[in-house]
Amino acid sequence: MVNQPCYPAHIASLKPYVPGKPIGELARRLGVPTNQVAKLASNENPFGFSSLVREALKSGEVDLSRYPDNDCADLTRALASHHDLPPEWIVLGAGSESVIGNAVATFLEIGRRTAYSRYSFQAYVNSAQRVGAIPIVVDSPNFVVDLTGLRAQLVQEPSLIYIANPGNPTGTCVDPHELEDFLRAVPAHIVVLLDEAYFEFMPETVRLDSLRLVRTLSNLLVTRTFSKAYGLAGLRVGYGIAQPGMADMLRRARPPFTVTEQAQVAAMAALQDRDFIQRTVASNDAVRDHLAHDLGVLGFRSLRSHTNFLLAEVGDGSAWARRLESHGLIVRPVNSYGLARWLRISIGTSADIDRLVAAMRQEVA
Numbered sequence: 001m002v003n004q005p006c007y008p009a010h011i012a013s014l015k016p017y018v019p020g021k022p023i024g025e026l027a028r029r030l031g032v033p034t035n036q037v038a039k040l041a042s043n044e045n046p047f048g049f050s051s052l053v054r055e056a057l058k059s060g061e062v063d064l065s066r067y068p069d070n071d072c073a074d075l076t077r078a079l080a081s082h083h084d085l086p087p088e089w090i091v092l093g094a095g096s097e098s099v100i101g102n103a104v105a106t107f108l109e110i111g112r113r114t115a116y117s118r119y120s121f122q123a124y125v126n127s128a129q130r131v132g133a134i135p136i137v138v139d140s141p142n143f144v145v146d147l148t149g150l151r152a153q154l155v156q157e158p159s160l161i162y163i164a165n166p167g168n169p170t171g172t173c174v175d176p177h178e179l180e181d182f183l184r185a186v187p188a189h190i191v192v193l194l195d196e197a198y199f200e201f202m203p204e205t206v207r208l209d210s211l212r213l214v215r216t217l218s219n220l221l222v223t224r225t226f227s228k229a230y231g232l233a234g235l236r237v238g239y240g241i242a243q244p245g246m247a248d249m250l251r252r253a254r255p256p257f258t259v260t261e262q263a264q265v266a267a268m269a270a271l272q273d274r275d276f277i278q279r280t281v282a283s284n285d286a287v288r289d290h291l292a293h294d295l296g297v298l299g300f301r302s303l304r305s306h307t308n309f310l311l312a313e314v315g316d317g318s319a320w321a322r323r324l325e326s327h328g329l330i331v332r333p334v335n336s337y338g339l340a341r342w343l344r345i346s347i348g349t350s351a352d353i354d355r356l357v358a359a360m361r362q363e364v365a
């Protein structure tokens with residue numbers, strides 16, 4: 001007799017998602033105030049969020065006793081106008097991770113296939129595994145998504161292809177022309193989820209105008225988020241953009257009330273502040289280049305990143321993460337991605353990064 005719950009094999013083999021360590025936890029362990037710990041582990045915005053968000057949340061219109069607007073009508077309209085698309089093309093979710101999970105629930109099931117690149121975002125991989133989909137993992141030479149390799153897998157008829165551009169944890173981008181050719185070559189019954197969580201950090205020269213392609217490709221779903229450049233990771237709000245037919249199906253498959261009223265109000269205010277995004281990106285680019293240079297001087301290579309983090313080859317990633325914790329610095333080991341020699345470092349303020357480089361210099365001495 002079996003005296004415990006009997007899990008399906010695809011559930012029993014799930015690996016836990018390993019998030020960045022919380023600041024409070026390390027501060028407690030080191031016995032220091034939380035403001036002495038710098039978290040460079042979850043690609044959050046070191047400048048927080050726009051002051052317009054603070055004002056909007058303070059104005060106190062949110063009634064916590066009421067359910068939020070399930071349709072996110074005001075935010076949807078604001079996003080539609082921001083992107084110059086009809087509101088029917090926008091689907092909100094509690095973070096883009098929730099939109100991704102929603103897409104997985106919509107397009108995958110036990111026995112259906114999904115294709116993605118090696119080193120793909122763990123949240124996607126887990127989400128597809130959770131529904132019992134069969135993974136087709138395409139190798140990723142040079143840590144860039146291999147579009148030719150993915151194309152070769154189309155004959156296997158995956159129901160859903162996942163591409164993060166830029167990727168996490170790699171930070172690398174694919175060539176925009178090659179990506180466009182790829183997207184145009186995918187048959188209409190195979191859906192492509194293009195995850196653009198770091199879109200705001202991409203320079204124009206490497207950006208694909210994905211929303212132009214959504215207008216012509218009925219099988220393309222683009223996701224964006226307020227968690228990274230907009231600095232609202234704690235509120236959980238992101239969205240998908242697709243043609244109305246797909247957007248409607250995603251809306252039906254979505255659990256109700258996932259986006260809180262505060263998140264809706266905050267996201268609308270955040271959209272108004274383009275200066276904040278510009279300042280964020282400008283600082284990020286400068287500090288990231290600086291860090292890449294300093295890591296090079298220490299003898300560590302890092303991948304060319306178009307995001308707010310760097311993936312650096314440091315030898316033993318976990319050992320480095322532990323060493324840096326003793327300096328009050330939280331970075332992200334990536335062994336769960338099969339990258340035990342690498343460390344993912346979020347771009348903090350220039351003071352944070354100076355502190356990190358000083359600690360590393362001390363450790364290698």
Ligand SMILES: *Cc1c(COP(=O)(O)O)cnc(C)c1O
Pocket residue numbers: 043094095096097098121164167168195197224225226227228233236237238
């Ligand atoms: C951070 C991240 C997301 C989503 O984050 P949310 O907070 O759920 O919006 C999605 N994809 C990638 C590749 C990310 O790095």
